[in-house]
Amino acid sequence: MERVVVLGRGGAGKSVLAGRLAAATGLPLVELDAVFWDPDLRPAPPGEWAIRQRQLAAGARWILDGDLGPHDVPRPRLERADTVVVLDLSAAVCAWRAWRRSRERAGFWWWLATWRWRSRPALMAAIRQSAPDAEVHVLRSRAAVEAFLALL
Template sequence: MQRVLVLGSSGAGKSTFARRLGAITGLPVVHIDQLFWLPGWVQAEKEIYRPRLAQAAAEPRWIIDGNYLSTIDERLPRADHVILLDRTRFACLARVARRIARSYGQVRPDMAEGCPEQIDWAFLKYIWDFPNTQWPQIIAAIGRHKAWDRTTTLKSDRAAEAFLRNVSVTRMRS
């Protein structure tokens, strides 16, 4: 496991999972949000974020967290392991509510500079619609790249914890 792609809805825990997996494995973590957003929540032009992402994905070792389906076909073939955080809408919304309560107005470590935590109806709708809009596209991309044999689906925090424990134990034994 040298190049890991972590996918899932907003609020599924992608960044937290990626950081924890990075701490266990020593793999560098790339948060796509840091490449995609400019200060003030301005979306970077393709000419800016695509080369940054291509450079990150060209590295021999990484964990990249984030969906950004417009670039999934560039990242997925390079990944030797894909983690799908398949959480329910309610779990994702609850996690986002906790995150907002904890860090509203602050810039999270996995976010681009100048992009403080905020919430609006469009973001909540994105999370609610994710299983019907984004998830099928992620599943199709995994199929297109014949990546199911290197994909792990984690449906709960407990499953994610078990996966991380297993990776940790495996690394200690090697």
Template sequence: MNAPSRILVYGVYGAGKSTLAARLAERLGLPWYPVDDLLWQPGWVEVPVAVQRSRIEEICRRDRWIIDGAYHGWRDVPLTRADLVVGLDYPRWRSFWRLLRRTAGRLVSGEVICNGNRESLRSVLSRDSILVWHVTAFGRARRRMRAWRSDPSGPPVLLFRSPAALDRWLVDLPTGSDS
């Protein structure tokens, strides 16, 4: 198996998409484009969807990339160019627990995330909280990944139900120098 050169990492909020994308980028020597950096301006101002789409199209025209998400308004773009979709199809409890732990850690540390933004108690307790997003998006994300896997016209889709299964796959994945 040759190592893929255009990878979409997909899953619900908190599943570990960015962590996996970073691991894949290091192992395969591919450039990783964190989606949150493309979607959010300082002050948690969302980039207009048309601009998001343009940014994603520019990245996906390249021969080598990893992106860690696919959202409304441009989800079709990486799907038409990806060599591989890696879906983190973990149980709800696992991804929610990871998200809760990460969010709490960021609240305590004040960690700067995309474009200088920070999570705040106010944002976590709001209607637009990432925790609420997880709850409302979980089923849709899971159905979407499974539909992609069943679609013979799309890229190959690997779904991982546990971090252990993902780790076993990563061990056998050729490195960028093996292809």
């Protein structure tokens, strides 16, 4: 486990898991939200975002944490990943966590509510296509997350 991509709907716990992975493995962590959004919360243009990801993924060791929903172009980071972790927790758990965490725009809530049947199939197809040799972990509960971390 040298190059890890952490994905999942908003509120799933991607950043918490990525932080715990970084602490356990010593891998450097990049939170993609900090790189993707400008100060006015405008998304990076797709072409520019792909270039930034290639630069981030060029390193030998890393954790790239983030799923940017309909704005995302995950292929550049998936192509370099040796491990992919997909957090597929329930919409109710994710909504509760997101609501407690911060105020979000309407588009975020739509993405959160529709992630399992709209975003997840495309994401899983991208993983199969761009990271065919990566070890993929789909974690569907808090217990599964804890069991995954216990294996490290």
